[in-house]
Structures are given as C-alpha cells and as structure tokens.
Amino acid sequence: MSVVDVLVVGAGPAGLAAGIEVAKRGGRVCVVDRNLEPGGQLIKQIHKFFGSREHHAGVRGVDIAVELLEEARALGVTLRLGWEVFAIRPGHAVDIVQAVADDTTGSAGNAPTESFDARSVVLAAGAEENALRFEGWTLAGVMGAGAAQTLINVWRVRPGKRVLMVGAGNVGLIVSYQLLQAGVTVAAIIEAAPRIGGYGVHAAKIRRAGVPILTSHTILRAEGVECVEGAVVAQVDGTWCPIEGTERRFEVDVICVAVGLHPNTRLASLAGCRLVFSPALGGWVPLHNAVLETTVPGIYVAGDAAGIEEASTALEEGRLAGIAAYERLRDVDAEGHAEIAAIQRRLDDLRGGPFCGGIRAAKSALQTAGETPCPAT
Amino acid sequence: MPGNLSQDGYLSLDELESAPGVPAHDRMRRGPVAVVECVQEIPCNPCEAACPHHAIQVGTPITNCPVLDAEKCTGCGLCVTQCPGLAIFVVDLSRSGETAAVTLPYEYLPLPEAGELVDVVDRSGEVVGRGRVLRAATTPASDRTAAVTVEVAREHGMHVRGIRRKEVDGNGHDR
Numbered sequence: 406m407s408v409v410d411v412l413v414v415g416a417g418p419a420g421l422a423a424g425i426e427v428a429k430r431g432g433r434v435c436v437v438d439r440n441l442e443p444g445g446q447l448i449k450q451i452h453k454f455f456g457s458r459e460h461h462a463g464v465r466g467v468d469i470a471v472e473l474l475e476e477a478r479a480l481g482v483t484l485r486l487g488w489e490v491f492a493i494r495p496g497h498a499v500d501i502v503q504a505v506a507d508d509t510t511g512s513a514g515n516a517p518t519e520s521f522d523a524r525s526v527v528l529a530a531g532a533e534e535n536a537l538r539f540e541g542w543t544l545a546g547v548m549g550a551g552a553a554q555t556l557i558n559v560w561r562v563r564p565g566k567r568v569l570m571v572g573a574g575n576v577g578l579i580v581s582y583q584l585l586q587a588g589v590t591v592a593a594i595i596e597a598a599p600r601i602g603g604y605g606v607h608a609a610k611i612r613r614a615g616v617p618i619l620t621s622h623t624i625l626r627a628e629g630v631e632c633v634e635g636a637v638v639a640q641v642d643g644t645w646c647p648i649e650g651t652e653r654r655f656e657v658d659v660i661c662v663a664v665g666l667h668p669n670t671r672l673a674s675l676a677g678c679r680l681v682f683s684p685a686l687g688g689w690v691p692l693h694n695a696v697l698e699t700t701v702p703g704i705y706v707a708g709d710a711a712g713i714e715e716a717s718t719a720l721e722e723g724r725l726a727g728i729a730a731y732e733r734l735r736d737v738d739a740e741g742h743a744e745i746a747a748i749q750r751r752l753d754d755l756r757g758g759p760f761c762g763g764i765r766a767a768k769s770a771l772q773t774a775g776e777t778p779c780p781a782t
Numbered sequence: 783m784p785g786n787l788s789q790d791g792y793l794s795l796d797e798l799e800s801a802p803g804v805p806a807h808d809r810m811r812r813g814p815v816a817v818v819e820c821v822q823e824i825p826c827n828p829c830e831a832a833c834p835h836h837a838i839q840v841g842t843p844i845t846n847c848p849v850l851d852a853e854k855c856t857g858c859g860l861c862v863t864q865c866p867g868l869a870i871f872v873v874d875l876s877r878s879g880e881t882a883a884v885t886l887p888y889e890y891l892p893l894p895e896a897g898e899l900v901d902v903v904d905r906s907g908e909v910v911g912r913g914r915v916l917r918a919a920t921t922p923a924s925d926r927t928a929a930v931t932v933e934v935a936r937e938h939g940m941h942v943r944g945i946r947r948k949e950v951d952g953n954g955h956d957r
Binding site for chain 1: 787788789790791792793819820821822823824825826827828831832842843844845864865866867868869889890891903904905906907925926927943944946
C-alpha cells in the first residue's frame with residue numbers, strides 16, 4: 406500500500422490544479438485518471454478561453470492542458486494514467502484498478518489493482534453529458550456533442566457530413582463552431598427554450614457562418630434504418646409541447662445532443678458523502694463547504710464534480726481543494742489563509758454577471774448548508 | 783439580456799448603437815477604429831491587455847462589458863485576434879472612393895490570399911455582396927487566429943462581419 410498525503414481523482418483542470426498546489430507545498434500527491442491522456446476535457450477545447458490572465462484567458466484549452474501537465478510533472482506530482490478508482494474505504498484507503506491496458510499487461514478481468522493510504526482525497530472526476538430520449542435516439546449517428554468534439558479534435562475524424570445540434574448552450578454553440586472548422590456542415594441548432602442559453606459571442610460567430618438557430622424548437626424523431634438519415638423537429642409552445650403543423654425535416658446524418666451535463670458523483674456517493682439536488686449545478690452534487698470539503702471529513706470535491714461550471718472555475722476550485730486538503734493535515738498558516746481567500750475572491754469574480762446568477766446562489770446555499778457538519782451515513 | 787442577441791444569436795443595430803464598445807459615427811468616418819461587439823456581462827478581459835494604447839477598459843469586476851475609448855484607438859487591430867469571443871472588428875470608413883475596409887477574426891483553413899474575391903456576409907450570415915481580401919495573416923501573438931481585412935462597399939462597412947468561401951468555411955460548401 407502506497408502512502409500519500411493527497412490522492413486526487415481526475416486529471417482534468419481541477420485535478421491537475423489540486424495536484425500542483427499539494428506538490429508546491431511539499432506534499433506527496435498522486436493524481437489518478439482512467440484516461441491515458443491527461444487534461445480532461447481541456448484536450449479537446451481548441452478554442453481560446455475566456456476569463457482573465459490568471460485563468461489563462463486567450464489561451465486555447467488544449468494548450469492550458471499542456472501547461473498544467475508540465476507544471477505538475479516539474480513539481481513531482483505522480484500521475485497514474487489509465488487507472489480508475491473503484492473503492493474509497495473508511496479512513497481514505499483508496500483502491501485503483503488498471504482501466505486501460507498497456508501493451509505489457511494481460512487480458513481484461515485480470516487487471517492489476519493497487520491500494521493507497523491517503524490522508525485526504527480530492528474528487529475531481531468531472532461530469533457526464535445528459536441524455537435526451539426521442540424516437541430513434543438509439544440510431545447510429547445520434548451522439549453527445551462531447552463525443553463529436555472528441556472525434557474531430559482528438560481523433561481528427563468527422564462524425565458525418567451534416568449535423569443537427571440539439572441545444573444552444575455554450576457546449577452546443579462551441580461544438581457547432583468546431584464542427585464547421587472541421588469541414589462538417591451544421592444544418593441548424595435547435596433549442597427548446599425561447600432564448601439562446603450560451604454566450605452571445607459564441608452564437609454570433611456561428612450565425613455569421615450561416616447556421617440558423619431555432620429557439621423554441623424540439624426534436625421529435627430521428628429517421629433512418631440503420632443510421633441517422635434525417636431529423637424531424639417542431640416548434641414548442643409555452644408549455645414545451647410541440648405545435649402541430651410546425652414540423653420540419655432536416656437531411657442530416659448526425660444528431661448531436663448538447664442538453665447539459667451532470668456532476669459525476671459516483672465516488673462521492675460510494676464514499677458516503679451526502680448529496681443534495683441542485684438544478685443550477687446540474688443535478689445531484691456532493692454537499693460541500695466553502696473550502697470544498699464534503700460531509701466526509703478529508704474528502705473534497707472540485708470542478709464539475711462539485712457542480713457544473715467551466716474550466717476557469719474548475720482550475721480555481723482545484724487549487725482551493727488542493728490547498729485545503731493538504732493544509733488540513735497541519736495548521737493553516739496566515740499565508741495559507743490569504744491564498745484561500747484570494748482564490749475564493751477570484752471564484753466570486755468568475756461567478757459574477759447575469760450568466761452565473763443561478764450558480765452563485767446555488768453554491769452559496771450549498772456552502773452555507775455544508776458548514777453544518779452532517780452525519781456521513 | 784433582452785434583444786436580438788439572445789433570441790437570434792446576433793446583435794441588432796439597436797443593440798449595437800448602445801454598446802459601450804462601438805464608436806460614434808463621426809469617429810468612424812475619421813479613420814480605422816475598433817468595433818467591440820461584446821454586450822453581455824461575461825467574465826472575460828483579454829481585450830484590455832491586448833490594446834497597447836489602453837483604449838479598451840474592462841476593469842473590475844471582470845464581468846464588465848468592454849468600453850472603447852475611440853479617441854485613443856488607432857485602429858491597429860491587435861485586439862481583433864486577442865478576443866476569445868471573436869467579437870472585435872476594425873472598420874475603416876475613411877477610405878477614398880466608395881469602399882470600406884473591415885478587419886475580422888478568422889479561424890478556418892486554408893487562409894484566403896490577398897486579392898481573393900469572396901462573398902461577404904452580415905451578422906446573420908446573409909451574403910450582402912462581394913469583397914476583395916486585402917490581407918490575411920496570423921502572428922505568433924495571434925495564436926492561429928488570423929486577421930483578415932476585406933474591402934467592401936462602403937455602405938456595408940458596419941454590416942459585413944464574415945466572409946464565405948466555398949469549400950472552406952463550414953457551411954459554405956453545402957449551399
């Protein structure tokens with residue numbers, strides 16, 4: 406059994422940032438990720454990020470991943486890539502299993518396992534895409550927008566020739582733009598709400614590329630025998646019901662679903678962390694306090710796993726959780742307190758503005774509730 | 783956030799009129815100037831640091847909309863490729879003759895070449911005419927975002943916000 410100060414689950418922006426902060430303070434830290442390539446969603450974010458200088462604003466996500474990785478490696482963060490956490494036992498004993506076999510290991514079912522004795526744990530395992538059910542939703546060619554983005558930006562494979570994007574939040578808008586850049590036609594973006602949910606600047610760049618955005622529209626069905634050959638959409642009324650006679654068919658071979666994400670809470674649940682339901686944060690989320698500690702002492706959450714936001718806030722939360730997870734083992738000094746306060750201020754800034762009103766309120770409510778210790782059963 | 787942007791996905795002329803990053807008409811006629819089409823309060827400020835003349839201010843909080851000081855702006859265009867939202871353009875309505883020059887951010891490959899004739903589109907993606915590419919270039923600082931300057935009919939200077947080339951820009955090849 407290996408002994409570490411902090412074990413971090415997930416090597417995305419939150420997990421890497423947590424690992425970096427622990428290592429900076431001289432802590433022994435191991436970051437585990439089931440993927441062979443670290444960086445989480447950053448590795449397919451080919452667009453320039455928003456935010457401010459300290460959030461790598463103006464840098465493409467894929468390049469932020471490289472920077473974080475280099476920093477983590479230089480500081481001596483141990484990375485276990487292609488390994489997956491399958492148990493968190495009382496006292497922070499963490500069991501991992503090799504999820505992706507390298508060339509030298511044997512067959513599946515005989516995968517090697519290892520255990521860690523961690524003094525604290527940071528859960529930064531990100532999010533999962535929400536599914537959307539409609540007639541024909543199991544046809545080949547119906548996929549999450551994240552899958553399409555992975556295909557074009559990581560594997561450089563076009564998912565098809567013509568896409569209908571379902572959802573005009575930032576994910577739907579950004580992936581549509583990147584599909585255009587990859588030479589795929591986007592027939593339309595439909596959005597059930599009466600307004601575009603994502604940033605206007607993202608919408609503007611795909612509108613001028615000639616992509617219509619149909620608000621108050623839903624998908625009725627995917628058509629096709631073995632794979633998607635078309636999609637039928639309709640306008641919805643104020644109660645989200647399709648209006649008869651408004652059906653339109655799009656000739657497409659791909660339907661991308663971008664209808665939100667939910668936090669990955671499986672390990673938090675397994676570890677006995679209390680979950681609460683927060684629509685603004687994407688669904689069930691581990692209750693946590695202002696330094697991201699869950700109801701199980703010593704287990705922290707950060708990034709999308711602590712409520713759906715974006716990469717800049719994930720980075721900041723990762724830093725915060727890393728510091729808190731390590732410093733709890735000692736007495737936090739004045740410098741530590743100042744750093745924690747500075748990060749919390751930056752998070753408040755990022756959550757300012759009309760787009761984040763719901764998140765701001767939900768995080769604040771959660772953290773107020775999280776300050777009251779709850780039994781971890 | 784009422785108005786066209788959140789409904790249709792592009793700014794209406796009314797929304798542009800009241801945007802703090804859009805210069806007044808008399809300044810536009812005097813020479814090239816940045817047009818910052820950013821009206822939603824999102825947490826973002828690289829434009830502020832991009833401007834060597836300190837003509838763009840965001841300040842704190844970071845969700846402030848960028849405010850353009852059009853008197854300080856020289857129309858150099860450094861901000862065009864630095865805006866992660868691709869929402870800054872440089873418009874020159876001071877040219878002799880009946881043309882305007884519009885510099886826009888461009889992230890499709892291959893880049894157009896100087897002299898190339900292209901369809902020019904407005905904010906809604908409608909083709910409004912033809913234009914001639916004057917320059918298309920990336921720099922190390924622009925990090926793979928090109929600034930493309932296109933010559934268009936003068937009356938289209940405040941309308942043209944994109945170019946459309948068959949086989950290149952996404953939906954162009956399909957229509």
